[in-house]
Amino acid sequence: MSALLTLCASSVAVALLVRWYRWYTHRSLKYIRGPQVKSFLLGNVRDFSWQESVGDLDFKYYEEYGTSWRMQAALGKGVLMTADPKALQHIMHKSGYNYSKTTQAQVSVLNITGRSIIWAPTADIHSRHRKIMNPAFSAPQLRSFLPMFRRSSGKLCQQWKDELLHRNSDSLVLPVNKWLARAALDIIGEAAFDYEFGALDNSENEVTKEYDNMFSDSMLHLPAWNVVFEGLWTYLPRSLVECIRYMPTREYSRFARTLRVVNRVSKQLVEQKSEMLLHGDKTNKDVMSVLVRANASENPGMKLNDEEMVSQMAALMLAGHETTANTVSWLLWELAKHPEFQEKLRVEIVQKRSEVIARGDADFAMEELESMRYLQAAMKETLRYHNIVYHLFRVAEQDDIIPLANPIRTKTGEFITEIPVSAGQVVAPNIAVYNRLPEIWGEDAHTWNPMRHLDEKIDTQIRLGMFGNVMSFSAGLRGCIGWRFSVIEMQAIVADLVENFKFSLPDEKPEIIRVPAGVMGPMVRGREHEGMLLPLRVTAVV
Numbered sequence: 001m002s003a004l005l006t007l008c009a010s011s012v013a014v015a016l017l018v019r020w021y022r023w024y025t026h027r028s029l030k031y032i033r034g035p036q037v038k039s040f041l042l043g044n045v046r047d048f049s050w051q052e053s054v055g056d057l058d059f060k061y062y063e064e065y066g067t068s069w070r071m072q073a074a075l076g077k078g079v080l081m082t083a084d085p086k087a088l089q090h091i092m093h094k095s096g097y098n099y100s101k102t103t104q105a106q107v108s109v110l111n112i113t114g115r116s117i118i119w120a121p122t123a124d125i126h127s128r129h130r131k132i133m134n135p136a137f138s139a140p141q142l143r144s145f146l147p148m149f150r151r152s153s154g155k156l157c158q159q160w161k162d163e164l165l166h167r168n169s170d171s172l173v174l175p176v177n178k179w180l181a182r183a184a185l186d187i188i189g190e191a192a193f194d195y196e197f198g199a200l201d202n203s204e205n206e207v208t209k210e211y212d213n214m215f216s217d218s219m220l221h222l223p224a225w226n227v228v229f230e231g232l233w234t235y236l237p238r239s240l241v242e243c244i245r246y247m248p249t250r251e252y253s254r255f256a257r258t259l260r261v262v263n264r265v266s267k268q269l270v271e272q273k274s275e276m277l278l279h280g281d282k283t284n285k286d287v288m289s290v291l292v293r294a295n296a297s298e299n300p301g302m303k304l305n306d307e308e309m310v311s312q313m314a315a316l317m318l319a320g321h322e323t324t325a326n327t328v329s330w331l332l333w334e335l336a337k338h339p340e341f342q343e344k345l346r347v348e349i350v351q352k353r354s355e356v357i358a359r360g361d362a363d364f365a366m367e368e369l370e371s372m373r374y375l376q377a378a379m380k381e382t383l384r385y386h387n388i389v390y391h392l393f394r395v396a397e398q399d400d401i402i403p404l405a406n407p408i409r410t411k412t413g414e415f416i417t418e419i420p421v422s423a424g425q426v427v428a429p430n431i432a433v434y435n436r437l438p439e440i441w442g443e444d445a446h447t448w449n450p451m452r453h454l455d456e457k458i459d460t461q462i463r464l465g466m467f468g469n470v471m472s473f474s475a476g477l478r479g480c481i482g483w484r485f486s487v488i489e490m491q492a493i494v495a496d497l498v499e500n501f502k503f504s505l506p507d508e509k510p511e512i513i514r515v516p517a518g519v520m521g522p523m524v525r526g527r528e529h530e531g532m533l534l535p536l537r538v539t540a541v542v
């Protein structure tokens with residue numbers, strides 16, 4: 001028995017070694033410049049995941065090496081990082097499914113959402129998911145959500161007014177990110193599942209509690225062993241890697257706990273909606289109902305199975321609430337730092353309000369929100385400047401040649417305009433740097449300046465992003481399916497908040513850092529133990 005075990009263990013070890021050796025020696029990127037690697041085991045991964053504020057290292061390396069450089073993942077694996085517009089267009093738009101998600105990216109998503117669209121590992125699985133989900137994200141379907149978004153933002157405003165009344169004050173410092181996360185959870189609940197989380201009414205709701213600080217609890221400052229361990233995943237059989245979610249570590253058990261709660265609710269909802277469909281009820285417009293109907297009318301080979309259907313809920317909650325809530329939080333923070341722009345925005349909203357009143361309507365129509373130039377510019381600029389997702393990780397399925405708009409100097413001093421990569425090469429589109437390229441956004445790219453979107457000076461020769469050409473929603477076949485949902489939601493919330501409240505920095509002027517916790521979120525320096533936090537002084541507009 002023990003001989004058999006030894007044989008098995010040795011075979012696994014040899015197989016691992018062979019796979020690793022193949023990776024290590026394949027068409028390398030060693031001639032491309034990049035930051036020094038202090039540890040073979042950790043590569044540069046730990047430097048990035050421990051940087052104090054997202055972008056600190058990225059912007060430094062961009063200054064040193066240009067728009068493409070080599071970094072090193074765990075166990076000596078080279079990664080091509082690029083913010084080069086032509087390279088990104090090639091990878092995200094022109095290559096179809098040639099650049100798929102890396103094993104680490106897929107398995108992390110599997111741990112958080114199950115077998116959802118975000119996880120979908122292959123072209124055929126992903127296109128099947130996307131086909132079923134697309135109808136639920138069509139522009140007319142999403143526009144019909146506006147009144148509901150406005151109801152939620154109205155509720156948020158009322159809660160803040162009640163707080164002010166309760167404290168008998170016209171101004172108060174509030175953790176705006178926490179409130180916005182609860183509003184966004186209620187919105188995704190109602191729009192996506194016709195389900196009331198009641199998060200704004202009750203922060204003790206189990207789902208609200210599970211999502212609170214989920215990323216900072218699990219992915220902020222990953223320990224060294226975790227980095228090496230995740231580096232090993234590429235060399236292990238997929239079925240084994242997928243079992244990792246059952247390991248009782250900080251990261252995996254936090255995700256597993258959240259997923260258990262979400263799946264329980266989700267299962268009931270899918271059953272309920274399938275039941276409604278069986279009884280001929282096709283009236284519900286929420287995303288999940290549209291999904292259940294689209295799935296029912298699809299031919300058997302293209303359908304999502306039960307597990308996949310249930311997983312979409314976790315995916316939508318994961319992708320659709322904190323991303324939007326954090327973006328709005330950053331937007332309010334920037335308004336607090338730019339009071340003149342904030343006032344211009346308020347005047348714009350108030351002017352449109354008088355048109356609504358003159359017309360005898362109760363609220364803004366979609367066209368009115370979309371015609372608010374300062375509002376649109378503030379959203380685009382915040383998405384650009386405070387991108388919640390900062391790196392993507394893709395792997396080339398076939399040998400390829402990546403073209404560059406900006407030639408880079410190699411270690412030997414030669415300038416190259418394209419980078420040949422082998423199948424299996426990991427490529428990391430760098431959203432943080434692309435969104436700050438002076439050649440696209442202007443010399444003041446490192447300044448939050450919404451006016452750039454009104455001056456029409458942005459270089460859009462290479463079209464990449466979905467909204468304002470920013471990369472924050474990613475791009476191409478696997479770009480954010482919910483970008484329109486998010487934009488409509490953000491404009492509904494911001495217009496309401498700015499019409500009703502003024503935002504300023506708290507007296508103690510807390511230093512806000514953009515922590516790298518898988519996604520980028522705000523924390524107060526010195527109060528990191530409180531988790532994600534963005535406090536602002538909120539004053540009622542009278």
Ligand code: HEM
Binds near residue numbers: 130315320327472477
């Ligand atoms: C400011 C808000 C948002 C940002 C910054 C954002 C960003 C992103 C990014 C960068 C991706 C690509 C991830 C990758 O390739 O690994 C993505 C994908 C996705 N997003 Fe969003 N997102 C936002 C809002 C939303 C909303 C509101 C929803 C749903 C209601 C949503 C649903 C999704 C889904 C389902 C995917 C996976 C798409 C696919 O793989 O085909 N997102 N998002």
